[in-house]
Amino acid sequence: METPMNAATVRLGDGLEVSPLGFGGMALTPVYGDVDPAEALRTLHHAVDSGVSFIDTADIYGGGSNEELIARLLKDRRGEVQLATKFGLVGTPATGYSDIRGDADYVRQAVDRSLQRLGTDTIDLYYMHRRDLRVPIVETVEAMAGLVQAGKVRHLGLSEVTAEELQEASSVHPIAAVQSEWSIWSRDVERNVVPAAADLGVGFVPYSPLGRGFLTGTVDASKLGSNDFRRNIPRFAEAALDANQAVVAAVQAVAAELSVSGQAATPAQVALAWLLAQGRKLGLPVVPIPGTRRAERIDENLGALALDFTAAQLERLDAAADAVVGSRAADPRWVSQGRE
Numbered sequence: 474m475e476t477p478m479n480a481a482t483v484r485l486g487d488g489l490e491v492s493p494l495g496f497g498g499m500a501l502t503p504v505y506g507d508v509d510p511a512e513a514l515r516t517l518h519h520a521v522d523s524g525v526s527f528i529d530t531a532d533i534y535g536g537g538s539n540e541e542l543i544a545r546l547l548k549d550r551r552g553e554v555q556l557a558t559k560f561g562l563v564g565t566p567a568t569g570y571s572d573i574r575g576d577a578d579y580v581r582q583a584v585d586r587s588l589q590r591l592g593t594d595t596i597d598l599y600y601m602h603r604r605d606l607r608v609p610i611v612e613t614v615e616a617m618a619g620l621v622q623a624g625k626v627r628h629l630g631l632s633e634v635t636a637e638e639l640q641e642a643s644s645v646h647p648i649a650a651v652q653s654e655w656s657i658w659s660r661d662v663e664r665n666v667v668p669a670a671a672d673l674g675v676g677f678v679p680y681s682p683l684g685r686g687f688l689t690g691t692v693d694a695s696k697l698g699s700n701d702f703r704r705n706i707p708r709f710a711e712a713a714l715d716a717n718q719a720v721v722a723a724v725q726a727v728a729a730e731l732s733v734s735g736q737a738a739t740p741a742q743v744a745l746a747w748l749l750a751q752g753r754k755l756g757l758p759v760v761p762i763p764g765t766r767r768a769e770r771i772d773e774n775l776g777a778l779a780l781d782f783t784a785a786q787l788e789r790l791d792a793a794a795d796a797v798v799g800s801r802a803a804d805p806r807w808v809s810q811g812r813e
Contacts, residue, residue, distance in 0.1 A: 483758050485676025487649040489598060489628045491555045491760055493778055494745070495527035496520045496771075497680055498543060500764030502535035508766060510542065517546045519768035521553050523775060529652075529678070529762045531559035531602055532587050533570075540590035547593055557678075558587050559602035559632060559652075573807070575605030577616035584620050598649055600630035603807055610638050611645050618646040630678070633808040636669035648675050652762075653809055655679035657688060657747055658708075658720045659801045660794050661810045663755070671757040679748055682761035685709075688744045690721050708799030716798040723793035727786050733776035741770075745777035747790050 482490040501513040517528070528546070530539045540558060547554060560583035564570035584599065599620060601613055620626040628649035631642055642648055651670050653662050656679060670677050685703050686692040694709045703709045708717055724740045731738035745761050752759025763774050782790070805811030 483676070483760050485650045485678070485758055485760065486674050487628050487647040489555070489649040489676070491527035492525050493760065494525055494774060495529055495678065495760050495762035496525050497762040497764030498528060498530035498539050499534045500766055501542060502539050513542055513766060514545055516766060516768050516771065517543065520771050521546065521550055523771050525771060525775070526553055527555045527557070527760060527762070529557040531562070532583060533562045533564060533602070537586070537590050540587055544590060544592040547591060551593060555597045556591070556593065557598035557600065557630065558591065558596055559600040560584065560587065561602035561605065573603045573605045575601060575608040575610070575613035577612060580613060580616040580620070584625055588625060595624065596626050598628045598630050599626040600632045600652055602632050604634055604638060610634070610641050614642045614645040621646070634666070635809045635812050636665035639666065639669050639673065639675065643673050643675070648673070650676040650678045652678040652680055654681045654801055655748065656682050656684050657724060657744055657790055657793055658684050658717070658797045661813070665813055666809055667755055667757065671755060676758040676760065677752065679759065679761045682748050682763050683741055683744050687717065688721060688724055689739070689741045690725055705803045706799070706801065707803065708797065708801060710799060713799040716796055719796040720793045723789055727782070727790055730786065731780060733779050738776070738780060739773055741773055742777040742780055743790070745774060746780035746782065749777065750782060750787060
């Protein structure tokens with residue numbers, strides 16, 4: 474499918490240029506069910522073939538196995554990829570987290586472990602995955618800045634920080650991007666974090682831009698497997714599903730009114746295009762990182778770059794968030810929403 478993907482990049486903060494859509498690697502680990510490693514690698518190659526060069530992972534995805542998978546992509550294609558990974562969480566998404574660490578010693582140990590697993594000398598964007606409240610954020614960022622000086626990291630990022638934390642961190646070293654959950658049904662970051670990022674010239678990288686799949690209308694949340702990470706999220710609880718289905722219905726209704734390359738638009742395309750429109754509206758670069766196990770979903774997601782909305786359609790999508798029931802995180806203190 475022809476897309477504008479190859480014709481443009483997006484500049485986040487600190488001069489980091491990436492593809493207009495990224496790829497979230499967590500979906501290629503067993504957090505939403507079993508994964509076929511061979512298919513996962515094919516999907517990664519298809520993403521880069523299609524111009525999705527911004528690949529996002531973390532040291533805790535699959536206990537490090539996600540970084541090792543991406544190393545197989547990087548072996549022959551490192552120059553085609555803007556590579557992002559993260560440190561700070563102890564545990565895995567599938568089994569749960571036991572701690573958050575942001576002390577300087579841990580920062581230095583974590584980057585070396587990631588570099589080894591990834592099979593590369595340099596990480597393009599290195600994120601603090603979550604805030605360690607026992608350590609002043611300036612100390613964590615000072616340690617991260619040391620990695621830039623050592624040539625192990627090119628740019629710094631922060632995930633799920635508050636506006637105040639972002640401002641403190643930016644006083645130590647330029648921050649290229651904030652990564653937090655942001656989508657049609659997760660909009661708390663718009664109150665404080667997004668405006669702070671815009672003021673500071675920091676880009677925004679929304680994770681779970683498709684509502685962990687829910688906004689696509691293809692997920693039956695009542696039938697999630699026992700090892701599915703989403704079972705722990707309050708808005709996926711049985712008591713919340715009927716109310717939250719109204720959000721999906723709003724996205725589906727707008728999708729039915731639009732087309733991409735002569736074909737009906739999909740809810741996934743609408744959800745991604747809404748985020749891009751929000752970035753333009755709120756004055757900052759936005760690069761969503763949807764994840765998928767299937768190559769054909771890459772093509773579908775790229776169609777979002779060609780979508781435009783009417784003012785009335787945007788109003789309907791904006792209003793859909795009012796119907797959401799349940800927090801976006803099992804423990805809101807571990808995301809910016811719980812500390813603002």
